[in-house]
C-alpha cells in the first residue's frame with residue numbers, strides 16, 4: 501500500500517502538478533460551484549449513493565471543497581497529508597463509503613472539473629485522474645487500517661484457547 505502512494509508521487513511530474521493547480525484555480529474561483537457540480541455528477545452516475553449523504557449538502561460542499569483545495573495546494577508533497585487523508589478514509593467507512601464508490605467519486609470529480617473548464621485535453625484529464633487517485637489511495641488505506649483495528653480488537657476479546 502505504501503508503495504502505491506509513493507508511486508503516484510513519483511509519477512506526478514512538477515509540470516503535471518503545475519497544470520492541475522492552474523486548472524483548479526480556473527474552476528474553484530466561485531465557492532461551492534465545483535462541489536455542487538461534483539455531487540450532481542456523482543448522484544447522476546450512482547443514484548443509490550444519495551441516501552447515505554445528508555439531505556442538505558450545503559455544509560458538506562464546503563468541507564469537500566476545503567479538503568480538495570488543501571490537497572491540490574500540497575500536491576507536490578501529498579505524503580505530508582497522508583495521515584489526515586487516512587483518518588478521513590477511516591471516518592468514511594462509518595459513513596458507508598465502499599472502495600468502488602471512490603472510483604465513482606473520482607470520475608464524478610473529473611466530470612465536474614471538465615464541465616467547468618474553459619479548456620480540456622486528454623493529458624489534463626490524465627493528470628486529474630492521477631491527482632484524485634493520490635487522494636483516494638490514502639483514504640482507502642485508512643479504511644483498511646480501520647477494518648484491521650476492528651479485527652484486532654475483536655480477536656483480543658476472544659477467550660484464550662489452550
Ligand code: HEM
Nearest residue numbers: 549552553554563564567595596597598601602605635636
Ligand atoms: C475524493 C474522495 C473524497 C473526499 C476528498 C471526501 C471528503 C469528505 C469530507 C472532507 C467530508 C466532511 C468530513 C467532516 O465533516 O468532518 C466528507 C463527508 C462525507 N463523505 Fe466524503 N469524500 C470523498 C469520497 C467519498 C465517497 C466515495 C463517499 C461515498 C459514496 C463519501 C461519502 C461521504 C459521506 C456520507 C459523508 C458524511 C456526510 C455527513 O456529514 O453525514 N465520500 N467527505
